[in-house]
Amino acid sequence: MPLLVVDAANVVGSVPDGWWRDRQGAAERLRDALAHVARRGLADHGGAPERYRGGPLEVVLVVEGAARGVTGVPGVEVVAAAGSGDDRIVGIVGDALARRPQRDCLVVTADRGLRARVTALGAGVTGPRAVWPARSGTQTD
Template sequence: MTNTKGGTDVTDGPLPLIVVDGANVVGSVPDGWWRDRRGAAERLRDRLAPLARSGVAGLPGPLELVLVVEGAARGVESVPGVRVEDAPGSGDDRIVDLAAAAGERPCLVVTADRELRRRVREHGAQVTGPRTVLG
């Protein structure tokens, strides 16, 4: 978390982890994403970048923000503030792995997928829906 001491931000401990289910969040808006899945993932990545600094869902920035992509969206480059991870198989499985690896640090998974929500909660992650990052 971030505290302010003498006007300087001081981070004590690891940053909260936000993991975004790219396919689920992109798919929540019927804007033609299916014609260009990679382009849709890039647009989502760019939309997420400011949240790494400003915070999201009651978690103040800075945050570690990870966008998990799969299938035709693989190959999207990371940008400052957003690490993009290609899921080698199922995006859901990669998201569960990230939530499990978070350990005691705060972890928030952004998805509307009910089964994925159940799985990450088993590892102590909190969940929220796509509107949290889409505004």
């Protein structure tokens, strides 16, 4: 099953919808929307590779800071970074690819530094737009 690792801070921060007033609530809304992605895959726009456009996907949402209290739901594992979310994402990707070097692994972030770090490990990257339809609630089951 392909692995999708989502940089919560970066995705939540990519749309100026008032997320800064309730970081945990914004991360919970993203988590809930990603449960759909786990079942159905990413929408066919936003630059996501074809193999991620159908489900199921293993989805890991990495949260940090004020969003560390977010918990997982069926289909979405939530990992709270004790420090840097970027470092935790790199660790998750590195561990996954060390266990299964040929595994499909895609990181959702627009952070250039993080993108460089995970591609050096062998992961693919896509931007927050890949999950925007799910985030805005326009996709349904």
